[in-house]
Amino acid sequence: MPSPPLPSPAVTPSASAVYAYHELAVExxxxxxxxxxxEEVAVAVAYNGLSQAVMLVSPGDLEDFVVGFSLGNGWIQSIDEIYDIQLSGTGAARQAQVQIASGAFWRLKQQRRQVPGASGCGLCGVEALEQALPRLAKLTPQPLPPADWLLDLRERVRPLQPLGQRCGAVHAALFMDAQGELLLGREDIGRHNALDKLIGALARQRRPLAGGLAIVTSRCSLELIQKVLRAGIQTLVSLSAPTGLAVQWARQHHLNLIHLPQRHAPRVYSPEHRP
Incomplete structure (x- = not known):
């Protein structure tokens, strides 16, 4: 079994920079x-030499992004299918050369699609409904987390969002373990990218997922549900409201889906309440 990819000694760019501005005033x-x-950079991702996508991402935690991007899109089924990651490039143009197992590469070519590099990208580049609405395995139903795990959660996740506190303009995805402890968080200009980075970090660190939950600060739509299902995370908490289709998929696939409004009690959308 191949060992997990080690961090590449490539460029370690800054996730933010200082800019000057003038105030618009009457006087x-x-x-x-x-x-x-x-900051944001364009990252071209290639698998076994085959260009697959160009994404606009925040320049930190790029190895985590590549692993989570690969897992979250279903191009690999396990981190063990990634043999090597080489990052290169400077400035706003970066490259990620990923070596994957032959079986994974065959699957990738079977479902290959070109994804334009937009930070708000969701299902861009999907050419068929079968790609937008794939058949995914159902999770084993799990109990909901204790309500006290979510008390003051908005305030508790802030220390894990340093870039957002300094700059704004970024989304965050975080993971809470089976003991209710916040373990780690990842930030990015793209909400999908932030979740990809979290999934990648969990895989690279071999963190156990059972009993834990993911937290996203962004709008919760279908593609985030699909990424969490593929990762095998059993509960998703969103600080913004989910879409109707996200709720339908969560219920169909036994994913616990909870919305945490700013001024109201947590709302459990999945599993569906049956009196």
Missing amino acids: AAGAPHTTELA
Whole structure:
């Protein structure tokens, strides 16, 4: 069995930088100010030399992104199918050369699609309904997490969002283990990318998923449900409301789906309440 990919000694870019700006005012503008803004880079991902996608992502945790992107899209079924990751490039243009097992490469070519590099990308580039609505394995039903795990959750996740606190403009995905402890978080300009990075980090660190839950700060739509199902995470908590189709898929696939509104009690959408 191949060993898990080690971090590449490639470029370690900054996730943010300081920029100057002027205030728009009726009177003459004063001295310029500075603020920290989130950065983004274009990453071209190739598998066994075959170009697959170009994505706009935040430049941190790129190895996690590549692993989670591969798992979340179903191109590999296990991190053990990734043999090597080589990152290269400078500035806004980066490359990720990924070596994967022959069986995984065959599957990738069978379902190959080109995904445009947009930070808001969801199902861009999908050419058939079968790709947008794939057949995914159902999870084994699991109990809902204790209600006290979600108390003050919005405040508790903030320390795991350093880039968002400094710059804004980014989404976060986080993981809570089976003891209700927040373990790690990942941030990105793209909500899908943030979840990919989290899934990749969990896989690379060999974290047990049973009994744990993922938390996303963004809108919860179908493609996030699909990524969590493929990863085998049994509960998803969203700080923003889910779409109707996301709820339908969560119920059909036995995924616990909880929305945590700002001023109301947690809302359990899946499993469906049956009086």
